[in-house]
Amino acid sequence: MTEELWDVVIVGGGPAGLTAGLYAARANLRSLLVEKLLPGGELLNTELIEDYPGFISTTGRELAEKMDEHARKFGLQIEQAAVEQIRREDGIFVLQTEDGAELRSRTVIMTAGGVPRKLEVPGEDEFAGRGVSYCAVCDGPLFRDKVVAVVGGGDSAFQEGIYLTRHASKVYIIHRRDEFRAQPILQDKARENPKIEFITSAAVDAIGGSQLVGWADVRSVRDGGLTRVPLDGVFVFIGFSPNSGLFEEHLEHDEQGFLFVSDRMETRVPGLYAAGDVRAQLARQITTAVGDATTAAIAAEHYLEDQAFQAERHRG
Numbered sequence: 001m002t003e004e005l006w007d008v009v010i011v012g013g014g015p016a017g018l019t020a021g022l023y024a025a026r027a028n029l030r031s032l033l034v035e036k037l038l039p040g041g042e043l044l045n046t047e048l049i050e051d052y053p054g055f056i057s058t059t060g061r062e063l064a065e066k067m068d069e070h071a072r073k074f075g076l077q078i079e080q081a082a083v084e085q086i087r088r089e090d091g092i093f094v095l096q097t098e099d100g101a102e103l104r105s106r107t108v109i110m111t112a113g114g115v116p117r118k119l120e121v122p123g124e125d126e127f128a129g130r131g132v133s134y135c136a137v138c139d140g141p142l143f144r145d146k147v148v149a150v151v152g153g154g155d156s157a158f159q160e161g162i163y164l165t166r167h168a169s170k171v172y173i174i175h176r177r178d179e180f181r182a183q184p185i186l187q188d189k190a191r192e193n194p195k196i197e198f199i200t201s202a203a204v205d206a207i208g209g210s211q212l213v214g215w216a217d218v219r220s221v222r223d224g225g226l227t228r229v230p231l232d233g234v235f236v237f238i239g240f241s242p243n244s245g246l247f248e249e250h251l252e253h254d255e256q257g258f259l260f261v262s263d264r265m266e267t268r269v270p271g272l273y274a275a276g277d278v279r280a281q282l283a284r285q286i287t288t289a290v291g292d293a294t295t296a297a298i299a300a301e302h303y304l305e306d307q308a309f310q311a312e313r314h315r316g
């Protein structure tokens with residue numbers, strides 16, 4: 001892997017990375033995708049997908065396998081490695097992997113996604129995809145006329161809680177404190193919504209049920225009292241950490257670390273792109289990830305053409 005100079009190296013093999021790889025390889029760019037685990041990203045943690053156009057109902061695993069196969073068909077090379085750091089040397093990007101190897105590339109597309117913060121309570125992992133969710137847009141429609149809880153007190157918790165009232169018959173918002181970080185307008189909207197009930201100064205201690213979620217144990221942080229709340233779903237919105245810190249220089253980002261990019265998905269560093277969940281944007285979905293990645297790969301192609309043209313003119 002060490003000597004080669006790639007046109008594009010893509011960091012992360014979720015929907016964004018595999019799409020960027022498909023476009024880059026199909027455009028005949030020398031393209032490499034580096035994924036630390038298995039290609040598929042968050043798709044591999046998703047059971048049912050009902051909102052990816054063309055697939056009325058599919059599983060995350062099936063979609064991941066199809067995206068992987070599709071990208072490889074056009075010649076995308078995929079290596080399993082974790083990228084630890086990206087730096088620039090004489091206009092070339094150097095990517096250092098965990099095992100000490102160095103990759104060199106003319107452009108880089110960062111599609112390393114991020115991870116939703118977990119509650120880390122008993123039952124959370126066991127019931128993930130069976131009532132425990134980290135994405136209301138993705139899973140909300142599965143909870144028609146059901147009772148769900150949203151855990152968190154920030155903008156996401158409120159936005160997603162309000163969204164869930166379109167489907168669920170009742171939405172509890174459970175928060176550790178009495179006060180919320182969410183914008184006042186969102187708090188007003190939630191308070192005025194008859195389907196929303198607040199459980200404040202309380203934390204979820206455990207989630208349980210039989211096949212699917214059936215309840216959550218909620219502990220008062222004031223007096224330690226425990227209440228078992230019957231529920232069909234638990235939506236966790238206590239933060240999301242983007243994997244955005246790989247480039248050694250400062251890149252502009254929002255307060256949570258999501259990267260700001262131009263409409264070409266380019267960071268302030270020419271030739272360095274970010275697409276999918278790692279970038280600052282309103283929606284984090286498979287469709288937005290593949291859209292971003294398409295733009296990033298085409299922008300990288302144009303950038304490489306411009307560079308080649310400039311080099312030719314310089315020589316002539």
Ligand SMILES: Cc1cc2nc3c(=O)[nH]c(=O)nc-3n(C[C@H](O)[C@H](O)[C@H](O)COP(=O)(O)OP(=O)(O)OC[C@H]3O[C@@H](n4cnc5c(N)ncnc54)[C@H](O)[C@@H]3O)c2cc1C
Nearest residue numbers: 012014015016036041042083112113138276277284285286
């Ligand atoms: C439980 C769950 C259910 C969801 N359900 C849906 C749904 O039904 N519909 C929908 O549209 N969206 C859904 N989403 C959201 C959707 O999965 C994401 O928006 C999408 O996967 C983002 O794609 P991505 O490629 O940007 O990032 P990811 O899918 O997160 O992929 C990032 C990849 O980068 C790799 N990586 C990270 N760091 C490094 C590194 N340093 N070196 C190498 N590789 C690295 C990771 O291993 C990962 O494979 C769901 C999300 C979750 C968590």
